[in-house]
Amino acid sequence: MAFNAIALLPEVTGAVPNVNDDAEHALFIQQASDAWASGQDPLDFWVPQVELGFPQFLYYQNLPHLVVVVLGKLTFGLISLRTLFDLVRYVLLVGFPLTVFWSMRRLGFSDVAAAIGAAAGSLLGGNHRYGFEYDSYVWRGLGVYTQIFGMHLSFLALAALHRVATRGTGIVVAALVCGALALSHLIYAYMAAITAVVLLLFGLTRANIAGRVLRFGAVGALAGVISAFMWVPFFAQAGYLDVSPYLDRTKYDSFGAPTILGWLASGDLLDHGRLPVLTALLGVGIVAALVTRARLLLLTLVLFVLWLVLYFGRPTLGPLADLLPLHEGLLFHRFIGGVDLFAILLIGAGGAYLWELARFEVSPRRLAAVAAATAIVFVPVLAERWSYYSDNATWMRITQAAIAADTDLRSVMSALAGQSAGRAYAGLRSNWGDTLDFGIPFRSVRVYNVLTFDRVDAVAPPYRGASLNSDLLFDFNDQDPAQYRLFDVAYVIAPPSATLASGLVPVLSTPKYVLYRAPGGGYAEYAAISRSEAPKSQPEWFESARAWLRGGSATSWEFVRYAYRDARPIDVPVPIAECPRPAISYQRAQPGRYDVLATCATDSAMVLKVTYHPNWHVTVDGHEVATFMVSPSYLAFALPAGQHFITAEYRSAPVKDSLFFLGAAVALGAIGSRIRLRVPRPRGWRTTIPSLREPILRARDLVLMNESVAGPALAVAIAAVAFLVLAPFTPRIAFNDGLGFDGRVYAWLTQALRGDHSVAVVPPWSFRLVPSAIVALSGLEVKLGFLLLDLLAALGSAWLLYRLLRHYAVSPALSLLAVGWWAVLPLGLRWALYYPVLPDTLGFFLLLALMVCALEGRFVVFGGILVVAALTRENLIALGPFLWLLHVRRDPVGVTLRSLGVGAPAVLVYLAVRFFPVVPPPPDFANWAERYQIDVNLRFVFENIDAHAWRYVLAAPLTLGMFFALPFAWPRRLAGFLRRELHWAYYVAMSFVVALVGGRDDDRYLYVLVPALAVFVFHIAPSSLWRSAWRVVALTALHLAAVRFLWPVGTSEAEYLQYTVSAMSVDRMVALVYFCGALALGGIAIARLDLGALSPARRAKAEASA
Incomplete structure (x- = not known):
C-alpha cells in the first residue's frame, strides 16, 4: 500500500485533461452536481456536451459518480469535484489490498494467503486488457473509473455470498453489497450473478437445497429491488443505446482460447513485460488446490477455470455463447475481471502453500533465506510497476506543461467562452484534428479533449459511443457547409493551414489556431420530412441513417422520419414540406431544455439537433405534442402555421425515481433489521439518573475552579459544535463559481498577491490586503483558504466574546449562553459557511480584539491590531474614539495623547495603501474615494x-x-x-x-x-x-x-x-x-x-x- 500511495500520488496532484474514459466520468460528475443544484434529477439528466447529447445516467452505472457528487455537497464545494474525483480514485486504488485481505480472510484463507493475495492484487500487469491491473485506472491507462468500485465490490460480494452458501447467514449484507455492485458496474454484477450460481451449486445436497435456494433467492430479490432504478429503465429503453459497429470485434467476442492460453502460459496475462512471478505463484496455487484438495481451494480453482473459459469468448465457445443471458451485446473481453479475481485468490493460496512448505521443512535460517529470496523475486514486479507509474507521472507533467504553455489555445478558449451557444469542432482523429496535439511526443491529448475537459458542447470523436448517432460523427465532413448546419457546428478551432468549407468567418487568429464562426444555424430549425421508414433493428437503422448522411440529403435539408421502436403509430402524416419563410426570433439552450420562439406561415416540422429519445417532451404554446425520430436520430415534431413558443424538455424515465425511493426504503429497512436496540427497563433508568448527578456536579465545580482556562475552552467548543450543526444545513453560495459578489474580487486579489499580474483588482477591495494575503501565503485554494481562516477567526471570536462579558462580571454560565446565542446568528458562523470568501469573520474577530484591549487598557496592542484592522475592514479605524472615551475621564490629556499615538499608525497605513497601492488598480481607474x-x-x-x-x-x-x-x-x-x-x-x-x-x-x-x-x-x-x-x-x-x-x-x-x-x-x-x-x-x-x-x-x- 505504501508503494502504491507514493507511486500513484501524481494522480491527485494536478487535474490534467484526459484522453481516456475518465474524461467522460469527470464530465458526468460535474453535470450530475449541476443537475442536483438546479433542481433536476441527478439520477437521470441530459448531458449535451458529447455525442450530440444523451441521457448517460439512464444507461450507465452511476453510483461511483454520485459518491463524488455527495462528497462535494458534504465538503460544501470547498474542494473541486475534479479533485474529489481524483481523490476517490486514489484512495480506492491505494486501499484495494485491504479489501482483498479482508475478503480472503472472510472466505477462510489464512493470514499469509490473504496478505500475499492482497499484495499481488495491486501488482498485476496485463497490458491494458481491462482487467484488475492498475493500467485500467491511471491517467495513462484506460480510465475505467466505475470498474474500481466494481473491483472492490466483487471481492466483498464474493465473501458475502460465500458466507450465505456455507453458513446460511449474512443475507442482508450480501444483498446490500450485490445491489451496490449492480449500481456500480453492470458487467461485474452480471459476473457476480454467475458466480453466485456456482456457489449455490457447489456442495449442494438434498438436505440443504431448499434452504440454499431460498437464501440465494432472497439475496437476489433484495439486490434486484435495491438496484431496480438502474436496471429496469435500462432494459426498458435499451434500444436507444448504441451498439457500435465500429467497436473492435474482440471487445464483443474476446480473443479465443489459443491466444489467451498463450498469454497465460507465457506470463503475459498477469506479468506483462516482466518475469512471470505472479504467474508462477498462480501455478503453485493450482497445484496446491489439486494436491491438498481443500474445499475452498477447489472452489476457487473451479471458478477460475469457469471464468477463463468464458473469457475465451465466441471464437472458442461458438453457439454455446448464445446460451448466456443477454448475450447479444455482451462484452466478453471484460470477463478478464473474473479471471483476475480468482487468480488473485489462487496466487495468495500458492504463496501460502510455499510458506507452509518452507516453515515445516527448513530451519529458521533457511526460512529467512527463503523469505529474502521471495522478496528478491518480487523486485522485478515492483520495478516494472514503478517504471510504469513513473512514465505515467512524466506523461502527466509533460501534458500539463504543454497545455499550460499554449497561450494561443487559452486565448481561443477565452474567445469561445464569450460567444453565443453552439457546438464547437476541433477536428477528428481521422483528419487534421489528430495533429492538434500540443507538440507532445507521445501524443496523449488533442484539442478536442480539452473541449470536453472545459465542458464545451462539441462535435468530437465519441469516448463511449452511447447515443445512436454517435458513430455518425466519424462521417462528419468539414468540407461540406451543409454538415455544419446539420450538426449545429457554430465554431471551429483549426490550424491556419487547415482547408475548410466556404462560409466560415475568422473570429480570432493566432499563430497556432484560428477560431472560426461557422454556419451552424442554431439548435432548432424548420425542416422538410420527405419520407418515413420503419427499421426493424438498430443495424438496419444505422445503415439507413449513414446512407442518408453520405448521400447529401443534408444539403437539400430533407429528413427521413424513422418509426423505430415506436409502441404506437405516430399520427403525423408525411411528407411535410419545408417552411418557405421560417423565422426563429428566440432560442435558449440549457442542459436538458430548449426554448424557441418560431414563426412559419404554413404547417411545417421542426428539428431539434439533439439525439432523439422518448424521454424528450415538447410543448407548443403550453400543449404537449407528439415527437418522432428523424435522421440522424434527431428529435422532431410537427408544427401548425403561425407563431409558437416551443419548449423541449428532457424528463427522467417515469419509473426511475419511484424505483429509487423503493430501493432506498428496502435498503434502509434491511439495514434497520440488523440493528438491535437494547433499551434499559424503566426501573434501570430510575437507578441510573441519580447516579449522574454526582459526576455532573463534580464537573461543574472543576470548571469553576479552573474558570480562566475552562471557560474560554468551553466557549470555543460551543462555537465548534454550532459549526458542526449548521454545516450540513448550509450549502455553499453557487453563483460566480461559488464566490458570490465581493468574493470574486477577493479571489482576484489573492491571485494578484500570488504573482498573477493578469488580473485587475479595483479599490477599495484591493486595499483589504490581510485576509487575501493570509490565504495567498497558505497556498490553499481560495475558497478553502478563506473558509479555514473564517473558522479560526470565528472560534477566536467566541473566546473574545466570553472574555468581554467576563470583564463586566457576567457569570461564566451566562457568558457561555451569550456565546451560544451569538453562534447561531445568521450573519455569524452560518454566513462564514455560506459565503466564506469575505473579510467579515476576520473583521469581527479584530473588532472584539480591539474592544477587549480597550477595556483592559492595552494601548500598544490596540494600536497594533488597529493597523491590521485598517487592512482588513477599514471602518474599524472608527473604533479609535472608543478607546479614548473609555479612559479619558481618568487622565484627559495623557489618554488623548496616547490614543492619538496608537491610532496614527493605522491612519498612515490606511493612506499609504491608497496612495502607494500594493496591487495597482486598472489603468482607467480614477478615484478610489468615489468607489464607496x-x-x-x-x-x-x-x-x-x-x-x-x-x-x-x-x-x-x-x-x-x-x-x-x-x-x-x-x-x-x-x-x-x-x-x-x-x-x-x-x-x-x-x-x-x-x-x-x-x-x-x-x-x-x-x-x-x-x-x-x-x-x-x-x-x-x-x-x-x-x-x-x-x-x-x-x-x-x-x-x-x-x-x-x-x-x-x-x-x-x-x-x-x-x-x-x-x-x-x-x-x-x-x-x-x-x-x-x-x-x-x-x-x-x-x-x-x-x-x-x-x-x-x-x-x-x-x-x-x-
Missing part, C-alpha cells in the same frame, strides 16, 4: 429607494433576535448604563452611521452590534431573570426562532438575495416583521414577568434551586 458611493448610499435611505429606509431600520431587529429585543425590556437601566459608559453609546451610534454610508448590506454592517447588545442583555438584565430556568429556556427558543436557525438558504443568486434583509422582497420583509415582532414582544414579556413575585412559595423554591 457614499452619496448613492445616502440617497437609497433618505429617498427610500426600494424600501431601503425600512431595510436600514429593520436589518438589526430581523437578524439579531433576542440580542436586539431584550434591551427594550429595561429602557431606564439601558439609558443609565449608556450615560455612565459613553463609549458604548458612541459605538452603537457609530455602527448605524457606518451602515448608513457604507453600502446597502445593512445586515452585514449592523451585525457588529452584537458585542454591545450582549453586554446590554447579560450585564444590565436583573439577575432574577437568569436564575429562572424556564425563562432561560424560553428566551433561547425564541432567539433560535427569531434568527431563523436552520432556515433553508439556497445557493442561487436569487435565493441568496431573499435570505438577506437588505435585498429580500418587500412582502417577505413585512412577513418577517410580523414574525420577529411577535417573538420580540414575547421575549420582553417573559423577561419582565417574575413568577416569583406572584407566589412566595415559588420565589422560595427558585432561590433554593439557584
